[in-house]
Amino acid sequence: MRENNDFRQRFLFPDSDLRGEIVHLEASLEPALAGRDYPLLLRGLVAESLTASALLSSTLKFEGRLSLQAQGEGPIRLLMAECDHQGHLRGLARYDELPDTTEQPPLHDLLGQGRMAITIMPDQGRQYQGLVPLERASLAACVEDYFERSEQLPTRLWLAAGNNRAAGLLLQRLPERAANAERNADLWQHLTTLADSLTMEELLDLGAETVLHRLFHETPPELAPARPLRFQCSCSRERVRNTLLSLGAAELRDILDTQGEAEITCEFCGAREHFDPVDLGELIRELEA
Numbered sequence: 001m002r003e004n005n006d007f008r009q010r011f012l013f014p015d016s017d018l019r020g021e022i023v024h025l026e027a028s029l030e031p032a033l034a035g036r037d038y039p040l041l042l043r044g045l046v047a048e049s050l051t052a053s054a055l056l057s058s059t060l061k062f063e064g065r066l067s068l069q070a071q072g073e074g075p076i077r078l079l080m081a082e083c084d085h086q087g088h089l090r091g092l093a094r095y096d097e098l099p100d101t102t103e104q105p106p107l108h109d110l111l112g113q114g115r116m117a118i119t120i121m122p123d124q125g126r127q128y129q130g131l132v133p134l135e136r137a138s139l140a141a142c143v144e145d146y147f148e149r150s151e152q153l154p155t156r157l158w159l160a161a162g163n164n165r166a167a168g169l170l171l172q173r174l175p176e177r178a179a180n181a182e183r184n185a186d187l188w189q190h191l192t193t194l195a196d197s198l199t200m201e202e203l204l205d206l207g208a209e210t211v212l213h214r215l216f217h218e219t220p221p222e223l224a225p226a227r228p229l230r231f232q233c234s235c236s237r238e239r240v241r242n243t244l245l246s247l248g249a250a251e252l253r254d255i256l257d258t259q260g261e262a263e264i265t266c267e268f269c270g271a272r273e274h275f276d277p278v279d280l281g282e283l284i285r286e287l288e289a
């Protein structure tokens with residue numbers, strides 16, 4: 001088993017309202033992409049989505065999960081990733097045939113008319129969802145657009161994926177304190193310009209501390225300890241069972257008569273749950289009881 005080098009790490013710029021997060025993913029990508037013959041283009045986008053969900057969920061102040069979904073009517077119909085407060089990640093894509101190009105087309109061409117949803121699901125309390133139309137050329141730009149429109153928190157995101165790795169950087173301005181608003185605005189401008197100079201290769205290949213040192217050595221951020229990230233699916237036989245029960249006795253009887261059994265594959269992790277005729281018969285009896 002490969003050592004898990006997947007983590008997220010928060011950093012704060014002292015005496016300012018600016019914070020950031022850096023994420024590296026490697027081992028977690030394998031199970032997320034295994035068994036799915038995603039074209040190369042889509043592997044990159046799923047990896048970017050996982051990275052973005054890890055960056056964004058780090059802003060949660062409670063126990064729960066954040067889900068990022070881009071849905072459209074183009075060749076890619078759905079890109080989805082989620083991450084919880086413990087750093088458990090999973091993601092998937094649904095797609096039709098993709099254009100055969102070596103250049104990466106803009107995201108709005110791949111997804112077509114669509115929207116991005118960010119859903120926050122606290123373990124306790126009500127879930128919250130925000131939506132933006134998909135109008136930008138990259139996943140990072142769509143997320144920035146989301147924050148601009150719905151959260152009014154200036155947020156910038158840099159995402160990179162390739163060579164079975166992914167990495168991301170987030171910078172965010174917290175709600176301003178009037179006291180040093182001007183200094184914060186200048187610092188924001190300065191730090192985001194520096195981060196824009198980072199190449200995707202540097203983000204992918206250099207360690208987090210090297211990236212942060214290279215970019216921000218004039219105003220060194222304080223680094224919090226790195227927190228691990230790993231792929232973990234929340235599917236279970238119990239959940240599949242509940243899904244089957246929700247179909248109702250008539251539908252289950254129909255499956256039993258026509259197919260004799262049911263096999264359900266989890267879209268996130270590829271786990272298969274098999275329900276043989278005896279299992280299906282039990283479910284039907286339970287519904288008819």
Ligand SMILES: [Zn+2]
Pocket residue numbers: 233234235236266267268269270271
């Ligand atoms: Zn699963």
